[in-house]
Amino acid sequence: MSYNTSRFVQLKPVPFVASTTDLAIYHKVLRKEVPLLGMDGKNATSINGSRDSVGRISVYSYYAIKKYYEISNHCETMAYWLDEELPAVLQTLSPKEECVRVLAVGPGNEVIDTTILRCVREWVATLKPEMKSRSVYCQFVEPMEDVSQLYERYKALLGKKRAVEINMEWSTLTPDEYKGTYEHGIHCDSKFHVVHLIQSIYYVRDLENTILFHYMHALKPGGLLLMSVNSGDNARARLLEKFSSGRFSRRASDVTEILDKHNIRYTRINIPVTANITEVFDEDSELGKVLLDYLSSAIKFRERAPGHLLDAALFHFKTPESCFQRRGERKTEILVKMGFDLIVIRKSHIPINGE
Numbered sequence: 555m556s557y558n559t560s561r562f563v564q565l566k567p568v569p570f571v572a573s574t575t576d577l578a579i580y581h582k583v584l585r586k587e588v589p590l591l592g593m594d595g596k597n598a599t600s601i602n603g604s605r606d607s608v609g610r611i612s613v614y615s616y617y618a619i620k621k622y623y624e625i626s627n628h629c630e631t632m633a634y635w636l637d638e639e640l641p642a643v644l645q646t647l648s649p650k651e652e653c654v655r656v657l658a659v660g661p662g663n664e665v666i667d668t669t670i671l672r673c674v675r676e677w678v679a680t681l682k683p684e685m686k687s688r689s690v691y692c693q694f695v696e697p698m699e700d701v702s703q704l705y706e707r708y709k710a711l712l713g714k715k716r717a718v719e720i721n722m723e724w725s726t727l728t729p730d731e732y733k734g735t736y737e738h739g740i741h742c743d744s745k746f747h748v749v750h751l752i753q754s755i756y757y758v759r760d761l762e763n764t765i766l767f768h769y770m771h772a773l774k775p776g777g778l779l780l781m782s783v784n785s786g787d788n789a790r791a792r793l794l795e796k797f798s799s800g801r802f803s804r805r806a807s808d809v810t811e812i813l814d815k816h817n818i819r820y821t822r823i824n825i826p827v828t829a830n831i832t833e834v835f836d837e838d839s840e841l842g843k844v845l846l847d848y849l850s851s852a853i854k855f856r857e858r859a860p861g862h863l864l865d866a867a868l869f870h871f872k873t874p875e876s877c878f879q880r881r882g883e884r885k886t887e888i889l890v891k892m893g894f895d896l897i898v899i900r901k902s903h904i905p906i907n908g909e
């Protein structure tokens with residue numbers, strides 16, 4: 555595979571064109587040509603498993619994730635944690651360079667990734683004069699979003715004139731392709747003080763390689779690596795565990811097992827989330843169908859799952875273990891218990907094998 559550096563952009567609007575394969579998958583889904591994915595374990599492909607030739611997840615999967623974000627407090631709770639806790643974590647870094655470098659993999663939804671950048675900027679502004687850092691550079695790796703629009707949104711959210719300047723560069727590569735650029739010697743000298751993959755490691759082909767690549771090659775000694783991954787004990791993870799013979803979605807323990815294997819020290823923080831999935835129980839609700847696809851990790855689940863599986867999934871989400879119920883204005887609302895783990899890693903200053 556060849557890696558085209560022209561897909562890296564610097565502050566330039568780049569038109570977003572969904573790949574033809576993406577669109578083909580989406581239309582097939584709409585025409586119900588794609589078999590029911592997952593659930594019975596025979597067609598062991600998850601909603602995130604439908605990909606185009608360069609490994610981008612399908613437009614529909616991306617849409618379903620966004621809808622889930624809209625009905626949950628996922629972004630707010632994560633942004634709250636970052637605002638409260640990240641400043642103290644950043645204080646432990648001691649950059650020697652003029653510019654603090656950040657690598658943001660899968661920024662997509664801007665709420666979380668701008669919060670990280672804002673915290674980094676505020677921290678740089680407090681650095682003592684003997685630490686020379688005065689500006690921030692952020693490399694974004696984002697294959698799905700219209701990066702020109704994202705850039706505008708980031709610019710608006712981060713404000714204009716500030717004491718600490720932020721320069722942003724956008725790449726429309728997938729994380730796997732971006733990693734490939736190092737392997738092909740393109741970015742092999744690019745190292746970062748802060749690297750984060752927030753809810754984006756589900757889509758990489760080789761989890762172990764990806765984690766080691768970011769830790770060993772992309773991160774500077776003494777740098778900070780942040781990853782967030784769904785926890786294994788939320789209602790969705792338990793459903794997938796119960797009804798599928800395969801594992802459909804990566805979870806935090808998959809990451810920590812790899813870190814343990816390589817003796818990489820980390821802190822793991824559980825962040826509980828609730829999502830209002832009341833619509834899922836309304837068989838005519840389009841939003842409910844999309845949310846059910848996300849929760850079941852299967853495309854067109856309501857229409858195409860065998861009746862007993864649909865009933866079992868709906869029952870699962872209504873149990874006290876999975877949800878809270880509250881009185882809404884028109885009907886009882888179902889708030890499902892979700893959550894993810896944030897994994898925080900400080901790289902040691904001592905080089906390890908392979909660096």
Ligand SMILES: C[S@@+](CC[C@H](N)C(=O)[O-])C[C@H]1O[C@@H](n2cnc3c(N)ncnc32)[C@H](O)[C@@H]1O
Pocket residue numbers: 609610611619629659660661662663664665666667696697698699728729751752753754757758
């Ligand atoms: C669930 S969103 C997370 C967005 C943001 N970091 C957040 O936490 O709100 C996943 C992000 O990973 C990106 N991504 C990573 N790998 C991808 C792949 N192979 N195909 C498509 N998108 C991918 C998506 O574009 C998206 O921005």
